[in-house]
Amino acid sequence: MQESPYLEGRESLVGKFRKPTGMSASYDCIIIGAGPGGLQAAIHLGRYHRRALVLDHGSGRTRHALHIENYLGITAISGKNLVDIGTEQLKAFGGGFRHENVESVTVANGFVVTTDKERYQAPFVIASTGVTEKIPFIARMNRFFGRSVYTCIDCDGYRTMGKKVVILADSVEGVRLALGMKQMFTPEITVVLPEGVLPADFAELLAEEGITARAGTPQEFLGEPGLTGVRLHSGEEIPCEAAMLNYGYTLNDGYLAGLDLAREGNRAEIVTSHVHETSVRNLFAVGALRPGNPQAIIAAGQGCQAAIEINRRLLEI
Ligand SMILES: Cc1cc2nc3c(=O)[nH]c(=O)nc-3n(C[C@H](O)[C@H](O)[C@H](O)COP(=O)(O)OP(=O)(O)OC[C@H]3O[C@@H](n4cnc5c(N)ncnc54)[C@H](O)[C@@H]3O)c2cc1C
The missing domain is CATH 3.50.50.60 (FAD/NAD(P)-binding domain)
Structure with a gap:
């Protein structure tokens, strides 16, 4: 990953977390999923000069929204445009972005995030991978x-x-x-x-x-x-x-299967606190993975809240 000028000369707090062999890199926070929830979290963390990496395999519901007209301050925008602008915005504040599919998250000296290409380590993880609609085959x-x-x-x-x-x-x-x-x-x-x-x-x-x-x-x-x-x-x-x-939807959370997360409701949505932390300490979940309504502005607000809380905890490490 290319280092941003925002990070130059900065001694990362993640230095306190040992980097095991075979690990690609350590970050302050790994954000899984580049919908409005994940992107907003990355923008906030970047502006605190935190080392944040967004991992996304390139799909997601927001990209399918052709007309978002209910997002404060924007008369109308396509979901693809919203996500593309958000991705540029997070990069401008020093955030990293990689096209990778996350396969698992395990707890080991913080968290180890394994993708189809690499393994990463971070003391904090935000899961923001949304849901997939169950849609029957209907021609055309x-x-x-x-x-x-x-x-x-x-x-x-x-x-x-x-x-x-x-x-x-x-x-x-x-x-x-x-x-x-x-x-x-x-x-x-x-x-x-x-x-x-x-x-x-x-x-x-x-x-x-x-x-x-x-x-x-x-x-x-x-x-x-x-x-x-x-x-x-x-x-x-x-x-x-x-x-x-x-026809309902299913959570995009297969990579969390190894973690014993508190869940609720028919769809087993991930229960979180008021700062969007799951029942596993320092693992946060935002957006459509948690109970509530899947809306872009709600996911973005939750990403903002999770990032502020993570930064507060990093200050205390
Ligand atoms: C047709 C349509 C219209 C919509 N219109 C509106 C609207 O007008 N207003 C509104 O507020 N909301 C609208 N939405 C809903 C909204 O886009 C999302 O539900 C909401 O933004 C939730 O965002 P999110 O961040 O939780 O997830 P998403 O936006 O779904 O993003 C999740 C991201 O995670 C990535 N991902 C998933 N699994 C993995 C993995 N294993 N590894 C790596 N990456 C992964 C995906 O590629 C995706 O980019 C619409 C949705 C659809 C489908």
Whole structure:
């Protein structure tokens, strides 16, 4: 890694942590994942002249967000642009950035972070690797994803205003989503759930609200160039101008499997303190890995908080 001018002549506090043989380098903090959570943490640590390294394998939900319009101070920006600017910003403050896939984190004289290429050591680690949406195969998805096919009401519900919307889901969460969408954005909603998933009382509730329910599984999105409908495996075609998918998501946390972390909820999200420290001391988790709503500005705020706390502890070492 090229050293930044910000670090010149500075004796790193990590010198107090012995560097075992076979280790690539030691840092004050290794940040895993370059979404808004990880990048914000790296920017703060860089501005404290801490040696921070961001490791990212180059994907992530934020990069798929075409229009972020709810981030304070920015009228509209794509997620890719937000992440690219954040990456340049962290480098300007001396942060390191490497394209590597993190395979494990173990506790040994601080933490050892092993990637597909190297091993690193640091007294602090921030996990900020987000989640991956569970999305069933539906033909022609890529053509419409992020443009008229969405996965997050907080992010893109606003973009469905007044449109004919279909909600594709695999649980009664889809019913809750439909009721919320009707209250806020549009009265023209059809919910599609797999056969046998919709309980009678929920079906009544939907009927009372004027929301159409269908049993079936989606096969293909229709329309050229704009979305005009969804075809089910039964052959039925449901007209729509926008679709909201609700199939849940899984945490990108396989590299933490060796650590006994406190977790909660159906998705076993990582429990953290008010400064976003996990149940393993000096290991922090921010963004969508922890309970709460996966939003860019929330992840960034948590990254900021974790970095401030880590810097405070480094001052005390
Ligand atoms: C289509 C879409 C639209 C959205 N719109 C909005 C919006 O309008 N407003 C809003 O606030 N939010 C929006 N979001 C949500 C938002 O982008 C993220 O959920 C939120 O920013 C959480 O960020 P994060 O830092 O936790 O994770 P992410 O942004 O997902 O970043 C995680 C990073 O970790 C990396 N990573 C994962 N595993 C590994 C590994 N093992 N090794 C190395 N790197 C790894 C990935 O490459 C990725 O860069 C949208 C999401 C999507 C999908």
